[in-house]
Amino acid sequence: MAEPGIDYAAIFNALPNGVALLTPQLVYLDVNEAYLRLAGRQRRELIGRYVFDAFPDNPGNPQVSSVRDLHESLERVIATGERDVMPLQRYDVQPAGRPGRWEERYWIIINIPLRGADGKVTAIVHRVEELTEYVRAVRGRGESEGERAMKIQAELYTRSRELQDLNQRLRRAHAREREVALALQEAMLPPPRPVGGHYAAVRYRPATDALNVCGDWYDLIELPGDRIAVSVGDVVGHGLRAAGVMGQLRSALSAASRVTPGPALALEALERYADSIEGAETTTAVIAFIDWATHTITYSSAGHPPPALLLPDGSVRLLDQATDPPLDTAIDQEGRPEATVPFTEGSILSLYTDGLIERRGEDIDAGLTRLVDSLTRHPGTDSAALADAVMAELLPPDGHTDDTALVVIRL
Template structure:
C-alpha cells in the first residue's frame, strides 16, 4: 500500500470520529475521544492537545489520551520552550527522537518513557490555536504520510476549538455585561431615567457601560463609559473600571478627582487599555450636575419646548492614554425642571459614511423633552432606525421632574 493511500485511509478513519460528534459531548470530551481514536490509528501511546493562551504566551494541556495527567495537573509550556513550545513558535511539524529534560519542558513525557514524538501546530487562519502531539514508547520513524495526516487533523481541530472559543467568549461576555449593567433603573426623588444598550451588529458585545448609583448626602453618581476593543477582554476591563470608579466616587467629592484616580489606576494596572468616560454628580437639590469628561463625547441637553444642544464641556484626555497626571476639569451645569440630559457612546453617532460631528448634530435634533424612556425610543428610532448599529450603543436619558406648585 502506498504512503498516499495509507494516509487517505487513516484520514478517513479520523473523519469518522470528527465528522459525527456525539451531541452530548463537550469540547474537551470530544477532543479526548478523538485523541483516543488517534492513538489507535497511528499506533502511538500518547496524544495531547495543548491550547494557546495569548495573554501569557503559553500552551495549556486541554485534552489527552494515554497521558491524562497532563490535563489533570494543568501542564503549561511557554511558547518557544521545549518540544511543544518549539512547534508553536515555528508553526511547523517537529519530530523528536531524544526526549529528556534537555529537549522537553514537561517532565511527564520522559517519565512516561516516550522515545519518539511528533508535534504539529494547530492554526486557524492566522491565529495560533494550540499544538497537537503524539508520542511512542517504542522508537519509531514518523512517515511523511503520518505527518500530513496529523497536520490535517490539527487543522480540523483548530477550527473546531476556534468556533467553540468564539461562542464561549460571546456567552461569557453577555453574562458579564448583564451582571454589570443596571438590571433596573433606580427610583430617585426628583429624577426620572431611561436607558438602552444594544451590541454592535459587526463588532458584537464590547466595553460600553452606563451606571447610576447613590452617593452620601443624597447625591447621585452618573456614568457613561466606553472601553476600546470588543469581546470578553473589553468587558472584563470595563467591569474593573466600573468597580474602581464606584470606589473612588465614595471618597472623592469632585468628578475630576474621581477620573484622575481612575486614570492612575488604569495606567498602572491596565496596560494598553483605553476608555472614554463621562462622570457626573447630581446634587441633592437636583438643580445642578457637576460633570467631567475623560475623552468622552459631550451630552445633549434639551429644555422643555426647546431644541436639543450639545453641552460645551471641555474634554480631558481619555482614561489610560496619558502618562503622568493631566489636569482634569469639572463643569457645573444647570438642570432646570422638565429638562432632559442624554448621555451616549460613540456607536450611536458614528457611521462609516458620515463624520461623527454630523451624527452628534443629528442626535441633538432628535432629543426632545419628555418621559426619558420615550426619549430613548425616539432617539433610537431616529439614529438607528431599521439599520443595525455597527458598534455598541449605550444611551442614558435623565429628566429633572417638574415639582407641582405647592408640592
C-alpha cells in the first residue's frame, strides 16, 4: 500500500537533538532548529559554509583538540561508510555577536553516512547532543578532573552498551518474526501449478526489511467450464498479524469466486467477511475471471493497481475501468463495479501487488509507466520468462521495502 504523505522536512526540524546534514566536503547542506539553538546561529550563517570555518578551534586553549578530533571522525565516516560515535568532546563555541569570547561547551557527537546507489558516501548526518550542564553538575560535587572524566565516560559507555544490546535483541526478534511469517505465508499460498489446463507464472519476493513482509497474496481458482479466476491482494500491515489476515482473506475470496457469477459479487462477499476481521481494513484486491470460451476477461478491483493486458502487437492495456475503494472503507455504495474486455489468443495478462511499481515519494503513474515499458519490451515472450524479466527490471537491485507478488498468464 502507498504510504501516507509524510513531511520529512517537518520531522527533521522537530527532532529534539541538533542535526546537521553535511556534504563529503564538510559543507553545511541543512540544519534543524535544535542545531541552530545549540549553536546560537542563524541558518544564513551556516548553510554553504565549511564546518570548521563556522566553528573554529578556541585559540586561547591549545590543549583542546576538538577540531582535529571531529575532522578525523568525519573523514573516517567518508572513508569507511560506517557511522562514528565520538566520546565526550570539549568544543568551545563563540557566542553570536561576541567576537573574541568563547564558551566552554561539552558535546556527544555521532556522524552517520548516507550512501548512494554506488555505495559511496553522498552526505553525512552530523548529530550533536550537549552535555555541558551535566559536566558542570559533576564538577560541582568536587571531584577531580580525572574522576569526572572517568565517570562521564563510564556512564556514556553503559548507555551505549544498553542501546546496542536492545538493538541486537530487536533485530533477532524481527528476524525470527520474518522467518515464521514467511513460513506461514508459504504454507497458505498455492504452489505454481496448471489450473484448468492453463499455466500461470507466479513470482513472489518478500520485502528485504524484516518488518515489511507477508501482507500480499495471489490465487488461481479453477471455475466451471474453460474458466479460471486470478486474484492478487495486499493487506495493510506486516509480519505475523498481516500473514494471518492475508490467509483468511485469500481463502474467503477463493470460496466466494466459486459460488458467485462474477468478480464484483465475489469482492462484495469478501468485503462483508472483511468487516469481521480485525486488521482487514483498507485491504486492496483485484480479481479477474478469464473465459476461454468467449475470449473475455471480466474483472473488478477494490483499490488495487490495474491488471495489465499485453496484446500480441506489443501494446499494453491497463484494466482500470472497474475500480472502487479498498475493502471495508465504510463508503456507501450500491455495489462494486465490474468490466469485461475481449482478448485475442497470445495476449498475456499480468496481475501484481504495489511493491512492483510503487516507490517512496513518487507518483504511482511513474511506476505504471515503468511496468508498461517493461512489458512492451518483451512481446512474444513466454509467461515465465516475462515474469522474470519484469521482476528484474522493476525491482530495485539494492532491495525493496515492500512485498511483491506477480502473476503472469498467457491467454
